[in-house]
Amino acid sequence: MEAPEDLAQQVAKLLTIQPRGLCSDFDGTLSRIVPSPDEARIEPAIRDALARLARHLDVVAIVTGRSVDDVRRRVGLSDVIYIGNHGLERWERGEYLVEPQALAYVPHLADVAREFADRVQLPGINVELKRLSLSVHYRRALDPEAAARQIGPILEALASRYQLRLVRGRMVFELRPPLDRDKGSALAELVVRHGLRAVVFLGDDRTDLDAMRHLAQLREQGHVQALNIGVRNEEAPPELTTVADVLVDGVDGVASLLDRVDRLLSR
Ligand SMILES: [Mg+2]
Known part of the structure; x- marks a missing residue:
């Protein structure tokens, strides 16, 4: 396990390659796990960091199982791309698109x-x-x-x-719906559409493993430089440790990482 400061430097260095994107899950990654999904709130320090990062990066995206409406309401940043329902719908710069099927x-x-x-x-x-x-x-x-x-x-x-x-x-x-969409195909589509050369992904749950595996595949094929960051919490699946490239501790770990990365990129 690397020291957190080293990880921030590693992420910031990766995100000097352009075009570059930061993509993240929502629940358990940007918001704490709560008894009822309706109580989930984005961690304020993370919201601030994402708002600042969206100014540096080509893409800041949230990829979630929640609906686009729901997650947009909880985050409230207009320069973030929201991919909802595991890739069946998205909201991007004022435009809403849904998978017709x-x-x-x-x-x-x-x-x-x-x-x-x-x-x-x-x-x-x-x-x-x-x-x-x-x-x-x-x-x-x-x-x-x-x-x-x-x-x-x-x-x-x-x-x-x-x-x-x-x-x-x-x-x-x-x-x-029985369609072959998951966070992995949604993320791959985002990478292609924006021609991203560097991608950092953060997630904590089983559905995020699809995104991490897809991204690792794009990296192996030489399409992108990428880093999969697993967010460790009590309920994270055991495979997260092996599929993610590196781990951070909970939402607090994400908050401090994003804040440091933003400060490094602002230099
Ligand atoms: Mg999650």
Whole structure:
């Protein structure tokens, strides 16, 4: 493990190569993990650092499973690119784009949300319809693992009936359109579209591993210089340690890293 100051220098050095981008997950990376997803707030020091970095860098992007509307509201920076619903939609400099194939599933997802709410009335289960996907959070259930065992099969049946993909995340089940989009393909598309030559990615969860693997592949092929930064927290998947190039400790580690990188780039 490198000393944090060395990592800031390494990141700043990488980000002297142009065009350059900083891309990050939101929950657990830029915001602390909270009992209910609706309580998540961007860490103020991180928001400040991102605002400053957006002035230096060609791209500052947030890639999340949340909807674009939701994450934009929580971050509130207009020169950041927001990629939501794991790459099915994005907001970039005032323009909103959605994957056209995903739109066909919007009514299905609403039906599933209704049907699930009718069938399952467990305390602490939170259904979040994100237009292009649906999340069922069970973090607040009295016994989360028992709740997962109970609702998992119900969601599996609904997913197959409505031709949706069921993905399991951290204390959450997600239903998505069966399209081959994930954070990895979304990040690769962003790199190509902006012709990025240097990319730093930050993430803490299973879905971020897709982005890290894609980015490592682009690096191996010689398309970009890249660094995958894993954000360590109590709930990070064990593979994060091996897939990320380097680790930082939690949201506080991210805040201090971004602040140092900005100061180094401002020199
Ligand atoms: Mg996360």
